[in-house]
Amino acid sequence: MSQIVNAPLKVALAATLAVASALCALAQTPKKPAANQPPPEPPRTSQEIHPDGSVTFRFIDAGAKKVELVLENTKDPLPMTKDSTGLWSVTTPPLAPEIYGYGFMADDQPRIDPYAKVLGNLSSPTRNNITIPGPEPEPWELSAVPHGELHIHSFTTHVAVGLAENQSTYVVYTPPGYDPAAQQTYPVLYLLHGWSDIATGWTEQGKANLILDNLIAQGKAKPMIIVMPLGYGDLSFVRDWGLWGKDEAINKNLSLFSDELLTEILPRVEREYKVGTDRNDRAIAGLSMGGLEALSIGLNHTPQFAWIAGFSAAVHRDAFLKGLPALTAQSANLKLLWISCGTGDGLIEPNRKAATALKAEGLPVTQIETPGLHTWPVWRDNLVHVLPLLFQN
Numbered sequence: 001m002s003q004i005v006n007a008p009l010k011v012a013l014a015a016t017l018a019v020a021s022a023l024c025a026l027a028q029t030p031k032k033p034a035a036n037q038p039p040p041e042p043p044r045t046s047q048e049i050h051p052d053g054s055v056t057f058r059f060i061d062a063g064a065k066k067v068e069l070v071l072e073n074t075k076d077p078l079p080m081t082k083d084s085t086g087l088w089s090v091t092t093p094p095l096a097p098e099i100y101g102y103g104f105m106a107d108d109q110p111r112i113d114p115y116a117k118v119l120g121n122l123s124s125p126t127r128n129n130i131t132i133p134g135p136e137p138e139p140w141e142l143s144a145v146p147h148g149e150l151h152i153h154s155f156t157t158h159v160a161v162g163l164a165e166n167q168s169t170y171v172v173y174t175p176p177g178y179d180p181a182a183q184q185t186y187p188v189l190y191l192l193h194g195w196s197d198i199a200t201g202w203t204e205q206g207k208a209n210l211i212l213d214n215l216i217a218q219g220k221a222k223p224m225i226i227v228m229p230l231g232y233g234d235l236s237f238v239r240d241w242g243l244w245g246k247d248e249a250i251n252k253n254l255s256l257f258s259d260e261l262l263t264e265i266l267p268r269v270e271r272e273y274k275v276g277t278d279r280n281d282r283a284i285a286g287l288s289m290g291g292l293e294a295l296s297i298g299l300n301h302t303p304q305f306a307w308i309a310g311f312s313a314a315v316h317r318d319a320f321l322k323g324l325p326a327l328t329a330q331s332a333n334l335k336l337l338w339i340s341c342g343t344g345d346g347l348i349e350p351n352r353k354a355a356t357a358l359k360a361e362g363l364p365v366t367q368i369e370t371p372g373l374h375t376w377p378v379w380r381d382n383l384v385h386v387l388p389l390l391f392q393n
Helices: 007-028 208-217 235-239 241-245 247-272 289-300 348-360 376-389
Strands: 047-049 055-060 067-071 087-091 098-106 109-111 128-132 149-156 167-174 188-192 225-229 282-287 307-311 336-342 365-370
Touching: 047 128, 055 067, 055 098, 098 376, 149 247, 167 208, 167 247, 188 247, 188 289, 208 225, 208 376, 225 247, 235 247, 241 247, 247 289, 282 289, 282 376, 289 307, 307 376, 336 348, 336 376, 348 365, 365 376
Parallel strands: 188 225, 188 282, 282 307, 307 336, 336 365
Antiparallel strands: 047 055, 055 087, 067 098, 098 109, 098 128, 149 167, 167 225
16 A cells, blocks of 8 residues: 655655754764773673684683683683783684684683683583684584484493493484485494593584585585494593503493493494494594594404594503504405594604504504694594595495
């Protein structure tokens, strides 16, 4: 329905609009502070990303004597500077596009960022996350592509010890288009988390499901199922960092988890999901503690796994190499043996030693070293590069 407005009303309406427009423009003009007034306070947003990828972090604690920024993949904490209002701040060097965990240390006490939108690993001092965007979407970003599904399973374990009511868990990713009623089978990757993490670590922090969604959509990786179990054979192992210096404790946790994976989880997965049961359809990979588990289980069970990868594997004890069977390139018949580590990681030398020893046995080691520490940016990057290699003819 059209409206008819008479001429005098049109003139009055135009004048009113002109005055309103002038008032809006005046209201938006910044006012200079009076000479006897202090300047306005700086912005108190906790994180401000700049065009070059650097970030200004801010934290409010007027009573603190020292505040530092703990930033993932940065070796040492960054000291922050306090202004007259009690606002601490620091600007980082330019950061590569990635997801970074961060947190604060106020007078040597860990603090989370109360204004952050995203929490990270709650067992880590870098308990908040910040994403540095790149010029193009990154493989771990949520994109408008077909997505797989995540399924969480709980079961009663008769192998692992220390779990409440003997209840263990594993998470399963099924690719887009997966139909449990169809005849098609998929290859399967057993993907293991690190010490102090849980079964959802590879999805919550590692973004494994989003990475594979994007790689499948781009035609870079084959559709596959990923199984991510809780990786403790003995839950007491995670309660004491000092146990990493004791071969007996490491071997007990590793042995029990190996039995749980091979005798309980793997059979359940093969009953419940359309996965191939040939060794060429099975891969095992993991980070840190999970890297030790993946290399140990995979190399001790080459008839079950043709694809093996360790990211920053915790192979710092001689017990790792001593616990491996005698293998040759022919007897192992591996499609992939990937050993990688960040060059700033304290585990770089043990991983070099392990790779050298396995190469000396004639095994086809793919040895990768990238810049970085013992952190998720390194492990996500590893997964992005390993997934396209799996299950290729």
